[in-house]
Amino acid sequence: MSTIYNFNPGPAILPKEVLLEIKNNFLNWNHSKSSIIEISHRSSKFIEFTLQAEKNLRYILNIPENYYILFCHGGARGQFSAIPLNLTKKFIKPDYINSGYWSLCAAKEAKKYCNPNIINVRKFTQDNKVYIQSIQNWKVSYKNTYLHYCPNETIEGIEIFEEPFLKNKIIIGDFSSTILSRQINIDKYGMIYACAQKNIGPAGITLVIIRNDLLGSVSYQTPSILDYQLLAQSNSMLNTPSVFSWYVAGLVFKWIKELGGLDFIEKNNKKKARILYKYLHSTGFYKNYIVPINQSRMNITFHLQKKELTDLFVKMAEKNRLYGLKGHSLVGGIRASIYNAMPIKGIKHLINFMKFFEKKFG
Numbered sequence: 247m248s249t250i251y252n253f254n255p256g257p258a259i260l261p262k263e264v265l266l267e268i269k270n271n272f273l274n275w276n277h278s279k280s281s282i283i284e285i286s287h288r289s290s291k292f293i294e295f296t297l298q299a300e301k302n303l304r305y306i307l308n309i310p311e312n313y314y315i316l317f318c319h320g321g322a323r324g325q326f327s328a329i330p331l332n333l334t335k336k337f338i339k340p341d342y343i344n345s346g347y348w349s350l351c352a353a354k355e356a357k358k359y360c361n362p363n364i365i366n367v368r369k370f371t372q373d374n375k376v377y378i379q380s381i382q383n384w385k386v387s388y389k390n391t392y393l394h395y396c397p398n399e400t401i402e403g404i405e406i407f408e409e410p411f412l413k414n415k416i417i418i419g420d421f422s423s424t425i426l427s428r429q430i431n432i433d434k435y436g437m438i439y440a441c442a443q444k445n446i447g448p449a450g451i452t453l454v455i456i457r458n459d460l461l462g463s464v465s466y467q468t469p470s471i472l473d474y475q476l477l478a479q480s481n482s483m484l485n486t487p488s489v490f491s492w493y494v495a496g497l498v499f500k501w502i503k504e505l506g507g508l509d510f511i512e513k514n515n516k517k518k519a520r521i522l523y524k525y526l527h528s529t530g531f532y533k534n535y536i537v538p539i540n541q542s543r544m545n546i547t548f549h550l551q552k553k554e555l556t557d558l559f560v561k562m563a564e565k566n567r568l569y570g571l572k573g574h575s576l577v578g579g580i581r582a583s584i585y586n587a588m589p590i591k592g593i594k595h596l597i598n599f600m601k602f603f604e605k606k607f608g
């Protein structure tokens with residue numbers, strides 16, 4: 247079977263080494279004589295595995311002791327509800343930054359539980375490129391409350407690299423599509439969260455990293471399964487977790503650690519994105535509409551000048567072993583999601599195909 251390069255936005259490419267480890271140990275996981283999906287989440291072998299996974303994650307993200315690591319249900323969307331349900335008893339009118347589709351989705355969901363102050367930070371340059379206002383210019387309220395934002399808008403391919411520091415604000419970040427792609431300073435945030443199906447593992451588990459003082463002021467009606475305090479007390483096992491997703495996430499954390507941690511990963515990701523954007527900037531046939539400082543390192547979006555060729559591009563790309571390149575239906579065009587597991591070889595193969603396509607149809 248010849249290699250394909252998987253540019254899907256999520257579920258997305260996972261490291262080959264991890265997939266092979268799953269395959270090789272599947273029927274007799276950790277000498278248990280059963281597969282990982284048949285084993286009790288309360289068995290000592292699994293608990294031991296989760297403790298090691300947490301230790302590795304704490305190490306690679308440099309998570310301070312006063313932060314809990316929770317593995318939740320319900321995807322990142324579940325957190326759009328869980329956040330206000332856990333926090334708005336204390337922080338009445340939160341700020342929600344709108345930088346694109348997912349951050350606005352979070353704000354809209356929050357509206358069911360509170361009256362968020364929604365702040366648009368997405369602007370356009372004179373030549374119609376998208377940029378994000380610098381954080382110091384965000385028109386946030388004076389209230390002592392939490393502020394929600396999304397550092398990487400997966401659909402549009404917009405990334406905010408600046409780390410927020412705002413007086414009176416507890417920063418909450420939806421890191422779904424940028425977690426583990428670069429170093430971050432966890433202590434700048436009250437909470438960060440991420441769905442798994444990009445840089446962590448399979449869908450079915452959602453990572454929450456939350457400072458301990460934010461627990462315990464939950465609204466009475468909050469479903470127990472969304473209550474951070476209960477999840478922390480039960481070590482994320484208030485009910486049966488997705489054992490398989492947790493297991494794969496643990497293998498991915500180990501993979502990152504053994505590669506050299508986020509230093510190595512970040513360097514590699516910078517290099518991959520640089521090569522692809524450099525090529526994009528050199529041609530008039532394809533166009534990216536984001537200013538360089540907000541160009542996503544994980545989700546690289548572009549349009550063909552001849553829009554009518556987009557479907558053909560996607561079709562021919564697949565014939566050339568390049569999968570998952572169709573842009574999100576809301577924005578159209580092409581999106582190359584180049585998460586941690588995408589090798590440089592994949593980027594080069596994509597660029598060669600793009601050159602070939604331009605030569606043929608340009």
Ligand code: PMP
Nearest residue numbers: 321322323324348400422423441
């Ligand atoms: N936030 C962001 C930034 C995302 O990219 C996604 C999924 N693509 C979500 C939230 C929603 O995640 P889920 O499907 O796990 O609810």
